[in-house]
Amino acid sequence: MSSRWISKRAGTFEASGIRKVFDLAAAIPNPINLSIGQPDFDAPEEARRAMIEAINTKKSGYTPTQGLAALRDELQKRIDVKYQHADRKVFIASGTSGALALALLVAVDPGDEVIFFDPYFVMYDALVRMTGGVPVPVSTYPNFHYDINVLEAAMTPKTKVIILNSPANPTGKVASRDEVKAIAGLAAKHNILLISDEIYRTFCFKEFTSPAEFNPQTLVMDGFSKSHGLPGWRVGIVHGQAEFIEQMLKFQQYTFVCAPHVGQYGALASLDVEMKEQIESYRKRAMMLYNALKDDYDVVPPEGAFYMFPKAPWGTATEFVEKAIKKYEMLIIPGGVFSTRDTHFRISYSATEATIERGIEAFKKLVKDR
Numbered sequence: 001m002s003s004r005w006i007s008k009r010a011g012t013f014e015a016s017g018i019r020k021v022f023d024l025a026a027a028i029p030n031p032i033n034l035s036i037g038q039p040d041f042d043a044p045e046e047a048r049r050a051m052i053e054a055i056n057t058k059k060s061g062y063t064p065t066q067g068l069a070a071l072r073d074e075l076q077k078r079i080d081v082k083y084q085h086a087d088r089k090v091f092i093a094s095g096t097s098g099a100l101a102l103a104l105l106v107a108v109d110p111g112d113e114v115i116f117f118d119p120y121f122v123m124y125d126a127l128v129r130m131t132g133g134v135p136v137p138v139s140t141y142p143n144f145h146y147d148i149n150v151l152e153a154a155m156t157p158k159t160k161v162i163i164l165n166s167p168a169n170p171t172g173k174v175a176s177r178d179e180v181k182a183i184a185g186l187a188a189k190h191n192i193l194l195i196s197d198e199i200y201r202t203f204c205f206k207e208f209t210s211p212a213e214f215n216p217q218t219l220v221m222d223g224f225s226k227s228h229g230l231p232g233w234r235v236g237i238v239h240g241q242a243e244f245i246e247q248m249l250k251f252q253q254y255t256f257v258c259a260p261h262v263g264q265y266g267a268l269a270s271l272d273v274e275m276k277e278q279i280e281s282y283r284k285r286a287m288m289l290y291n292a293l294k295d296d297y298d299v300v301p302p303e304g305a306f307y308m309f310p311k312a313p314w315g316t317a318t319e320f321v322e323k324a325i326k327k328y329e330m331l332i333i334p335g336g337v338f339s340t341r342d343t344h345f346r347i348s349y350s351a352t353e354a355t356i357e358r359g360i361e362a363f364k365k366l367v368k369d370r
């Protein structure tokens, strides 16, 4: 292969550092795996049955670009009741990642700046570069609060988009109602597109607020990957202003075409399945881990998603994580993967209580390994 074949665009970002952790861990037969970015519960039985039925009744063709009418209509009804925005339209994307890619393809011209909060979901930085934009990470260290003054200071005439992710990956932080209102107001005042990535909306241990409540122009990204344990079926939800949604659909038509047909039946069957028990179990695991670590580690209390983001008690995060993997066979992710800083590390508590207990033991020893 010739390097001539590879675009300059491809050189603007690296493969995710999470892969490096998995490579290091490949030889460990029974690791303490606290690195998983998906629910550890299976898709609801209703969803599995609906998907089997869809396969058996030959639902293998394309769906309309915007998604199955039954799923879309039901979601549209619920969104209309909740927001009462005359102009808010929904469609089904190929996962929330697909939705993010389409949104940035529509919004970003070369050189446009896209603000997101640091630490951030890895894909934001890569997608902004992929679409020719300039990533502008805004620090939320050390407590991961969203400071409106810091946000406003990062804005320039080139700022085109702000991405808010609450509950957040990797910090587990949930933005307060006041913070959300302030961010929504600032985006409206400066006519900046606000993308709200709400994929962890149901994994919330305090009140959840969407900026779309305050700013009707907000583009909301949601989906079934986390809420209903369907990540492999690639069903995302997007809703926002009709004109912007039309543009996203144009890009979907020429890229993903549609979300997987069978997965959309699974999503439809999931809509009314109660997930309270699963969320409660995550809250329990979060508190179990937090209470065990809080005396030895600088860690912000978990509020949602299924992550915590403590500070490494010694060394860089990379050094700390290497020790965790090599000496204790524990998989965690160094913060540099999600941040401009390499000081913290991500723990996922989407793992069994037994695994978390093994992890706690390892963390207690690790802190003394400096």
Ligand SMILES: Cc1ncc(COP(=O)(O)O)c(C=O)c1O
Binding pocket: 037, 094, 095, 096, 097, 098, 121, 165, 168, 169, 197, 199, 223, 224, 225, 231, 234, 235, 236
């Ligand atoms: C914050 C955030 N947004 C979006 C996604 C992507 O979700 P999907 O699997 O639906 O593409 C993830 C997955 O980890 C995530 O953590």
